[in-house]
Amino acid sequence: xxxxxxxxxxxxxxxxxxxxxxxxxxxxxxxxxxxxxxxxxxxxxxxxxxxxxxxxxxxxxxxxxxxxxxxxxxxxxxxxxxxxxxxxxxxxxxxxxxxxxxxxxxxxxxxxxxxxxxxxxxxxxxxxxxxxxxxxxxxxxxxxxxxxxxxxxxxxxxxxxxxxxxxxxxxxxxxxxxxxxxxxxxxxxxxxxxxxxxxxxxxxxxxxxxxxxxxxxxxxxxxxxxxxxxxxxxxxxxxxxxxxxxxxxxxxxxxxxxxxxxxxxxxxxxxxxxxxxxxxxxxxxxxxxxxxxxxxxxxxxxxxxxxxxxxxxxxxxxxxxxxxxxxxxxxxxxxxxxxxxxxxxxxxxxxxxxxxxxxxxxxxxxxx
Amino acid sequence: xxxxxxxxxxxxxxxxxxxxxxxxxxxxxxxxxxxxxxxxxxxxxxxxxxxxxxxxxxxxxxxxxxxxxxxxxxxxxxxxxxxxxxxxxxxxxxxxxxxxxxxxxxxxxxxxxxxxxxxxxxxxxxxxxxxxxxxxxxxxxxxxxxxxxxxxxxxxxxxxxxxxxxxxxxxxxxxxxxxxxxxxxxxxxxxxxxxxxxxxxxxxxxxxxxxxxxxxxxxxxxxxxxxxxxxxxxxxxxxxxxxxxxxxxxxxxxxxxxxxxxxxxxxxxxxxxxxxxxxxxxxxxxxxxxxxxxxxxxxxxxxxxxxxxxxxxxxxxxxxxxxxxxxxxxxxxxxxxxxxxxxxxxxxxxxxxxxxxxxxxxxxxxxx
Numbered sequence: 001x002x003x004x005x006x007x008x009x010x011x012x013x014x015x016x017x018x019x020x021x022x023x024x025x026x027x028x029x030x031x032x033x034x035x036x037x038x039x040x041x042x043x044x045x046x047x048x049x050x051x052x053x054x055x056x057x058x059x060x061x062x063x064x065x066x067x068x069x070x071x072x073x074x075x076x077x078x079x080x081x082x083x084x085x086x087x088x089x090x091x092x093x094x095x096x097x098x099x100x101x102x103x104x105x106x107x108x109x110x111x112x113x114x115x116x117x118x119x120x121x122x123x124x125x126x127x128x129x130x131x132x133x134x135x136x137x138x139x140x141x142x143x144x145x146x147x148x149x150x151x152x153x154x155x156x157x158x159x160x161x162x163x164x165x166x167x168x169x170x171x172x173x174x175x176x177x178x179x180x181x182x183x184x185x186x187x188x189x190x191x192x193x194x195x196x197x198x199x200x201x202x203x204x205x206x207x208x209x210x211x212x213x214x215x216x217x218x219x220x221x222x223x224x225x226x227x228x229x230x231x232x233x234x235x236x237x238x239x240x241x242x243x244x245x246x247x248x249x250x251x252x253x254x255x256x257x258x259x260x261x262x263x264x265x266x267x268x269x270x271x272x273x274x275x276x277x278x279x280x281x282x283x284x285x286x287x288x289x290x291x292x293x294x295x296x297x298x299x300x301x302x303x304x305x306x307x308x309x310x311x312x313x314x315x316x317x318x319x320x321x322x323x324x325x326x327x328x329x330x331x332x333x334x335x336x337x338x339x340x341x342x343x344x345x346x347x348x349x350x351x352x353x354x355x356x357x358x359x360x361x362x363x364x365x366x367x368x
Numbered sequence: 369x370x371x372x373x374x375x376x377x378x379x380x381x382x383x384x385x386x387x388x389x390x391x392x393x394x395x396x397x398x399x400x401x402x403x404x405x406x407x408x409x410x411x412x413x414x415x416x417x418x419x420x421x422x423x424x425x426x427x428x429x430x431x432x433x434x435x436x437x438x439x440x441x442x443x444x445x446x447x448x449x450x451x452x453x454x455x456x457x458x459x460x461x462x463x464x465x466x467x468x469x470x471x472x473x474x475x476x477x478x479x480x481x482x483x484x485x486x487x488x489x490x491x492x493x494x495x496x497x498x499x500x501x502x503x504x505x506x507x508x509x510x511x512x513x514x515x516x517x518x519x520x521x522x523x524x525x526x527x528x529x530x531x532x533x534x535x536x537x538x539x540x541x542x543x544x545x546x547x548x549x550x551x552x553x554x555x556x557x558x559x560x561x562x563x564x565x566x567x568x569x570x571x572x573x574x575x576x577x578x579x580x581x582x583x584x585x586x587x588x589x590x591x592x593x594x595x596x597x598x599x600x601x602x603x604x605x606x607x608x609x610x611x612x613x614x615x616x617x618x619x620x621x622x623x624x625x626x627x628x629x630x631x632x633x634x635x636x637x638x639x640x641x642x643x644x645x646x647x648x649x650x651x652x653x654x655x656x657x658x659x660x661x662x663x664x665x666x667x668x669x670x671x672x673x674x675x676x677x678x679x680x681x682x683x684x685x686x687x688x689x690x691x692x693x694x695x696x697x698x699x700x701x702x703x704x705x706x707x708x709x710x711x712x713x714x715x716x717x718x719x720x721x722x723x724x725x726x727x728x729x730x731x732x733x734x735x736x
Contacts, residue, residue, distance in 0.1 A: 030693040200696075202675065204572060204596040207691050210675075214696040226698040228572040228675055229597050230630025234704035237632070237662060262598025264605070268636040294605060307570065307578075307596055310678040312689025321680025321689050323575050325398040328568075328582040330594040336602035 001173045001180075001187060003033065003219045009178050010058050011065060011133060018126070019072055021065040026174060027052045030215035031313045041070050041087045048094035048101070055175025056249065057136045057282065060100030064132035066091045067108035071125040075118045084112065100284065104132055133177045139282040140179035142349040147185025147245065147280055148192065150345075150352070154242050155194045162223070163189070164242045166199040166232055169260035170208040171247020171280065172216045181247040181280040183216065185347065190222050198224040199235060203260060205306040205332055229262050233269040244270050244277045245347070251279065251286050253367070255340030255355025256293025261333050267342035276344040279355070283348050288367050291357070293337040304330040369541045369548075369555060371401065371587040377546050378426050379433060379501060386494070387440055389433040394542060395420045398583035399681045409438045409455045416462035416469070423543025424617065425504045425650065428468030432500035434459045435476035436493040443486045452480065468652065472500055501545045507650040508547035510717040515553025515613065515648055516560065518713075518720070522610050523562045530591070531557070532610045534567040534600055537628035538576040539615020539648065540584045549615040549648040551584065553715065558590050566592040567603060571628060573674040573700060597630050601637040612638050612645045613715070619647065619654050621735070623708030623723025624661025629701050635710035644712040647723070651716050656735050659725070661705040672698040 001008070014020035014037065025036040027050065036052060038044050044066035047053050053062045070087035074080040088109055092102045111128045112121050154163045171182035179187060189196045198217055203209035210226050217224040227235070235241050244266055248257040257263070257279045270277040290296040307330035309320040324330060343355035353359040361368050369376070382388035382405065393404040395418065404420060406412050412434035415421050421430045438455035442448040456477055460470045479496040480489050522531045539550035547555060557564045566585055571577035578594050585592040595603070603609050612634055616625040625631070625647045638645040658664040675698035677688040692698060711723035721727040729736050 030696075031690070202572070202691065204570070204598060210692045210696075215693045218693050218696050224696065226675055226692050226696050228629065228700070230572060230628075230633065230704075231699075231701055233632040233636070234629060234667070234701050237704070260598075261596065261602060264601040265598065265633040265637055268601070268640055269633055272636055299602070307594055310680060310689060310691065312678060312691040314682065314687050314689045319682050319687065319689055321678060321682045321687055322399070323570065323678065323680040324578045324594050325583045325586050328398075328578075328586050328592065328594050331599075332596070333599055333602050336598075337605070 057176030060104040063104040064129040137178040139349040144184030144188035148188040170212040236273040280347040300334040425544030428472040431472040432497040439493040505546040507717040512552030512556035516556040538580040604641040648715040668702040
C-alpha cells in the first residue's frame with residue numbers, strides 16, 4: 001500500500017542490488033520509517049527473531065527471500081547442500097510458533113532440490129521467493145475484493161454516510177506482503193471512494209493497533225481513530241460501529257478463531273448489539289486438523305514485562321516506562337479464541353462463508 | 369488499609385498540627401509513596417483539581433476537610449461568611465462532575481451556619497469533616513461485611529482453593545477514605561484468612577488498575593496479578609475467574625451501572641461464561657432520578673492525549689511516551705454503561721440485592 005503516495009510492499013528485492021533484500025523496519029514504527037537492508041541469512045534470521053518483520057504472511061515471505069540469500073551463500077562454499085540445509089534450519093527456527101516460516105522454507109527446499117547447476121538453483125530460489133510474496137499479496141487482494149461487497153452494502157444502506165469499521169491488532173499490510181487481511185476490504189473500499197472510517201483498538205499489551213494499524217491507515221490516507229481496547233463496547237451500544245473485521249492466527253475447521261487477546265470481548269459486544277463480526281483470513285490460516293478452538297488451540301504466554309512496561313517515543317528516543325508497581329505480578333496471554341457462534345462470516349481469498357464446518361467446506365471442498 | 373503493615377487512610381488531620389490536612393499523593397503512585405500536607409483552601413482545591421486525590425468518596429472527604437481549613441482562614445478576615453462562601457465555591461468547582469464534592473461542601477455550609485461564635489464554627493467544621501470521612505469509611509466497611517459472604521461461599525465450594533476475583537479500574541480504598549467499594553469484600557476475605565487472588569485490569573487509558581489497585585493490594589499483602597484489559601475474557605473461558613466485582617460512578621434506580629470504560633465488556637464475558645458479576649457501591653452512588661442508564665447517563669469525553677501517551681517510570685523519573693503516530697486521531701470516552709440484565713447483584717452498605725428496581729427499593733424503601 002502507499003506511504004506518502006508511493007507504493008511499497010513490506011519485503012522486496014533491492015532495485016539496485018538484487019542480492020539484497022529490503023524490508024520496512026517494523027521495530028521502530030510508528031515513530032520512524034526506515035528501510036532496512038538484509039545482506040545475509042544471519043541478518044534475515046535476526047530480522048525475523050527480533051520482529052523487524054512480523055505477521056504470519058510477512059515472515060513466510062521474508063523466509064522465502066532468506067532462502068534465496070542462502071543459495072547465494074551456499075554457492076560460495078564447497079558443500080552447497082550442507083550449507084543450504086543449515087541455513088534452512090536457522091531460518092525456520094527464528095520464531096518457533098509461526099507455521100508460515102517452516103512452510104516457506106520447505107517450499108524453497110523442495111523447489112531448489114534439483115540436479116541443475118548451482119546458478120540455476122539460485123535462479124529457482126529467487127523466482128520461488130518472488131512467487132511466495134506474490135501469492136501472499138494476491139490472496140490478500142482477493143480477500144479485499146470479496147470483503148468490500150459487505151462494506152459497499154452498508155454504505156448504500158447508510159446513503160453514503162461513513163461506514164464505521166472496528167478492528168483489533170494489526171492484520172494490515174504490514175503483517176503480510178501487501179493489502180493485509182482485515183484491512184484489505186477497507187483499502188479496496190477507500191480505493192472505490194466509499195466513505196469509510198476505522199476504529200483502531202490500540203491492542204495492549206504490544207500496541208500493534210496504535211503503532212502499526214494506525215500508521216498504515218494514516219500513511220495511506222484512510223480516516224481512522226485510535227481507541228483504548230476498553231472502548232469498543234460503548235461505541236457499539238451507541239450505534240457508532242457498523243461492522244467489525246479482524247484477522248486470525250488460527251481458525252479451526254468449524255470456524256473457531258484464535259486471534260490477538262481481546263478479540264473475543266469485541267465479538268461478544270458485537271453479538272450483544274447485532275453488529276456483524278467478520279474474520280478475514282487467507283486459507284493458509286485454517287488448521288484443518290482441529291475443530292474445538294477453545295480446547296485445541298494452544299495459547300502463547302509471553303513476557304510479563306510487555307504488560308508492566310509500555311514502549312513509545314519520549315524526547316525523540318524510543319523508551320520504556322513502568323506502569324505497575326515493580327513488585328506486582330503480571331501475566332501476558334497473547335491470544336484468545338472467539339467461538340464460531342459469535343462470528344458472522346469468514347472472508348477468504350475464495351469468498352465469504354459462514355463460520356460453520358459445512359459452509360467452510362463448501363468453499364474448500366478438497367478439505368472434506 | 370495497610371502500607372507495609374501500618375494502617376493509613378487516604379486523608380486525615382495531621383497528628384502534630386490539626387490545622388493541616390494530610391493526603392496520600394496519588395498523582396505519583398505507584399512509583400512513589402508521599403504524604404502531602406495541605407495547609408490552605410487553595411492547596412486543597414489544587415489537590416482535587418490536579419488529582420492528587422481522586423475517587424468519588426475521597427474527593428468528598430477532602431472537600432469536607434477543605435471546608436474546615438476555610439473556617440480557619442475565614443476567622444482571620446473581617447467577613448467570615450463572605451470568605452467561607454467564596455471558599456465553598458472554589459472547592460465545589462475544583463472538579464465539575466463529581467457529585468460528592470458539592471454534597472460535602474453543602475453539608476459543611478449547613479452545619480457551620482449557626483449563630484455560634486467563630487471558634488465554635490471552626491470546631492463544628494472540624495467535627496463535620498471527620499464525620500464525613502468516618503461515614504465514608506463505615507459505608508465501605510459494611511460493603512465488605514456483606515460482600516465477603518459471597519467470597520466465603522465460593523471458597524467453601526472450592527474447598528479453600530484460591531477464589532479468583534477480577535476487578536476493573538480502582539474502586540479501592542484509594543478512591544475512598546478506607547476499605548474501598550469493590551475491594552472491601554476482598555480485604556475482609558483476606559482478613560479472615562480466605563485464600564483470595566485478584567486479577568487487576570490495567571484499565572487503559574489512565575491505568576488506575578495497574579497503578580493504584582495493584583499498589584493497594586501489593587502494600588496490603590493481597591495476592592494479585594496485573595493483566596491487560598483484553599485478557600479477562602480468555603481467563604473466564606478457561607475457568608480462571610470465580611467472580612467479578614467492580615465499583616460504579618452512577619447507578620440508576622433500575623440497576624444500570626456507569627463505571628470506567630470497559631466494564632461492560634467484562635460483564636458480557638462474565639454472562640457468557642456464567643460467572644457472577646457484582647457492582648459494589650455506597651448508596652450515595654445511586655441516581656434515584658433516572659432509570660435508563662444508556663440513554664440518561666452522560667459519558668465524559670476526556671483528552672485524546674491520555675490514549676496517545678502513556679505515563680510511567682523511566683530512569684527514575686515519571687515520563688510520558690507516545691504510542692501512536694503523532695498524526696493519528698484518538699478519542700477517549702471515560703465510562704460505559706453496563707445494563708442491569710448483566711449484573712448479578714449490587715453490594716451496598718445495607719446489603720446485597722438484585723439489579724432491579726423492585727429489589728433495590730426493598731433495601732432503600734424511602735426512595736419508593
